[in-house]
Amino acid sequence: GDHAHPPVPYIGFQAIQPRTDALFDQVVVAEGYQAKAFFSWGDPVESGATKWKADASNTWQEQLKQAGDNHDGMHFFAFPNDNNRGLMVINHEYINPTLHQNGLNYDDQGKRLLDDVKKEQAAHGVSVIEVKKDSLGEWQRVYPSLYNRRISALTPMKVSGPLAGHALFKTASDPSAMEIIGTLNNCSNGFTPWGTYLACEENWHNYFVNHDKKDYQSRVSHKRYGISTGKEDNYYGWSTIDARFDATPNDALPHQGYVNEPNRFGWVVEIDPFDPQSKPVKRTAFGRFCRECVAPAMADNGQLAFYSGDDTRGEYVYKFVPSQRFDKADMHKNRDILDEGTLYVGRFNDDGTGRWLPLIHGNEGLTAENGFPSQAEVLVNARAAADMLGATPMDRPEWATVNPHNLDVYISLTNNYKRGKAFEVNAANPRPDNRHGQIIKIMEDHADPAATTFNWSLFVLAGEKPGSTDVNGNKVPDHLVGNIQGDIFSSPDGLGFDRDGRLWIMTDYDDDDPVMANMGCNQVLCANPQTQEIKRFLVGPRGCELTGITWSPDYKAMWVNIQHPGISYPASDGQTRPRSTTVLITKNDGGVIGT
Ligand code: FEO
Numbered sequence: 001g002d003h004a005h006p007p008v009p010y011i012g013f014q015a016i017q018p019r020t021d022a023l024f025d026q027v028v029v030a031e032g033y034q035a036k037a038f039f040s041w042g043d044p045v046e047s048g049a050t051k052w053k054a055d056a057s058n059t060w061q062e063q064l065k066q067a068g069d070n071h072d073g074m075h076f077f078a079f080p081n082d083n084n085r086g087l088m089v090i091n092h093e094y095i096n097p098t099l100h101q102n103g104l105n106y107d108d109q110g111k112r113l114l115d116d117v118k119k120e121q122a123a124h125g126v127s128v129i130e131v132k133k134d135s136l137g138e139w140q141r142v143y144p145s146l147y148n149r150r151i152s153a154l155t156p157m158k159v160s161g162p163l164a165g166h167a168l169f170k171t172a173s174d175p176s177a178m179e180i181i182g183t184l185n186n187c188s189n190g191f192t193p194w195g196t197y198l199a200c201e202e203n204w205h206n207y208f209v210n211h212d213k214k215d216y217q218s219r220v221s222h223k224r225y226g227i228s229t230g231k232e233d234n235y236y237g238w239s240t241i242d243a244r245f246d247a248t249p250n251d252a253l254p255h256q257g258y259v260n261e262p263n264r265f266g267w268v269v270e271i272d273p274f275d276p277q278s279k280p281v282k283r284t285a286f287g288r289f290c291r292e293c294v295a296p297a298m299a300d301n302g303q304l305a306f307y308s309g310d311d312t313r314g315e316y317v318y319k320f321v322p323s324q325r326f327d328k329a330d331m332h333k334n335r336d337i338l339d340e341g342t343l344y345v346g347r348f349n350d351d352g353t354g355r356w357l358p359l360i361h362g363n364e365g366l367t368a369e370n371g372f373p374s375q376a377e378v379l380v381n382a383r384a385a386a387d388m389l390g391a392t393p394m395d396r397p398e399w400a401t402v403n404p405h406n407l408d409v410y411i412s413l414t415n416n417y418k419r420g421k422a423f424e425v426n427a428a429n430p431r432p433d434n435r436h437g438q439i440i441k442i443m444e445d446h447a448d449p450a451a452t453t454f455n456w457s458l459f460v461l462a463g464e465k466p467g468s469t470d471v472n473g474n475k476v477p478d479h480l481v482g483n484i485q486g487d488i489f490s491s492p493d494g495l496g497f498d499r500d501g502r503l504w505i506m507t508d509y510d511d512d513d514p515v516m517a518n519m520g521c522n523q524v525l526c527a528n529p530q531t532q533e534i535k536r537f538l539v540g541p542r543g544c545e546l547t548g549i550t551w552s553p554d555y556k557a558m559w560v561n562i563q564h565p566g567i568s569y570p571a572s573d574g575q576t577r578p579r580s581t582t583v584l585i586t587k588n589d590g591g592v593i594g595t
């Protein structure tokens with residue numbers, strides 16, 4: 001490979017200690033920095049929004065104009081020619097029972113209440129909020145703003161790419177297969193060099209049920225993704241009251257009712273934040289799985305690739321390579337780049353080499369005899385297609401991020417502690433009882449995002465230090481020991497590179513689990529990709545995970561998300577219901593974050 005060594009980034013802050021106290025309910029950040037709540041569930045977004053009510057009595061119509069729940073991936077887009085003004089786009093992955101005054105309720109017939117379900121659907125999706133630097137140089141929200149917008153599980157979306165108009169997308173209420181209502185479980189994200197946001201649909205299968213167990217057994221697009229076959233869907237029981245989420249085939253309805261509705265989730269949704277009237281677009285060339293993220297890489301010649309993990313035990317790492325290069329001189333031409341390209345799945349050989357296997361109809365057994373009559377089936381059943389090609393099963397691939405200095409790709413394999421018989425260990429996933437996870441690094445041949453071969457290595461195995469003791473004073477067993485040079489953590493999830501080449505790592509583990517006692521609450525760490533040194537920068541309140549990361553154009557402001565805090569953050573008064581919150585981090589001396 002032609003891998004230029006990136007610069008060794010300067011990491012100037014003093015690392016902080018873990019927070020192991022049971023009632024820790026704040027955000028603490030390295031000395032010399034401040035962290036303040038910036039944007040919380042229920043905050044007004046669209047014009048005319050109602051204020052958040054602390055007793056959660058806001059209606060679903062009010063929720064439609066307010067910030068959604070469970071903030072996750074996000075991205076800052078500067079206005080053209082104005083780095084002091086921007087649009088932040090923020091995912092709202094799912095909802096907590098705290099969305100309602102008294103949790104999730106059912107009526108006497110075992111059905112969810114329609115107004116509650118609508119509030120939950122309204123609290124999913126994406127927020128677009130305008131922000132600007134004030135006269136003191138501090139970032140503030142702009143409200144009202146014509147750009148402020150909520151996209152939810154109730155927002156109509158367009159379909160483009162190979163599945164547009166396809167029989168596999170036809171339902172009783174959309175015989176055209178051209179309009180999908182809503183996006184679900186938007187976990188991590190991506191963005192494009194033409195200024196659009198990419199929301200990813202992760203655990204969408206949990207919103208559907210198929211009561212016909214016989215049909216389910218032969219329906220790969222349900223079974224291979226683990227859609228529920230029980231009384232209701234796995235998550236919120238929407239299927240009990242909203243017919244769209246009951247994917248049992250119904251021959252009395254056109255297109256068998258909603259049996260195809262699950263096919264319409266698991267995609268990348270492109271959103272143009274600068275055009276508030278634009279309809280989001282589901283880009284189907286990317287393939288369908290439980291997509292955590294879609295991290296972009298771009299070479300100097302405009303060649304693009306987008307890296308994704310499928311966050312389920314034993315699932316795969318993918319990349320999508322558009323056929324066309326990005327053309328800075330012709331922004332109009334870039335608009336449909338995402339509709340044509342090749343989806344690849346990763347094979348990680350034990351000798352440190354790897355190969356991207358193309359998911360192309362007709363190749364390597366992806367034929368009609370094997371259930372793939374066209375590229376549409378290859379894309380809808382991407383997992384099954386990847387099985388045929390012999391992709392390497394991984395320990396729950398979460399975020400990917402790309403080093404801007406040499407295009408090395410880093411991917412979190414968060415953990416895999418209920419491995420079962422799903423797959424054997426291999427060199428990339430070396431621990432049989434993997435509580436703490438690892439970060440893998442991919443170096444594409446010639447640093448080319450379109451390469452089909454690569455080298456890989458494990459950047460870090462998370463876990464305890466050798467010789468550590470647990471809370472009872474017993475030596476920590478070997479399988480819980482990692483090789484971190486610096487501060488310990490478990491379950492890497494969110495990842496992001498800043499401009500100087502610092503790798504920021506965000507964690508998601510159960511901070512109540514005794515195995516995590518030494519790690520304390522979830523955290524943000526900063527890694528030096530050259531020296532592999534890792535320092536703890538921020539710790540979040542008890543019960544939360546840290547996820548989502550973005551910066552202002554000068555890298556003097558950084559935002560991260562506190563997702564599902566457990567006690568009362570951001571009020572931190574021990575009483576107010578907790579709210580997922582975007583936090584703004586600045587350096588007291590006005591410097592670049594991390595220096
Ligand atoms: Fe939504 Fe895989 O985290």
Ligand code: CA
Nearest residue numbers: 187398493494
């Ligand atoms: Ca995640």
Ligand code: CA
Nearest residue numbers: 398414493508
């Ligand atoms: Ca996670």
Ligand code: CA
Nearest residue numbers: 093508545563
């Ligand atoms: Ca989460």
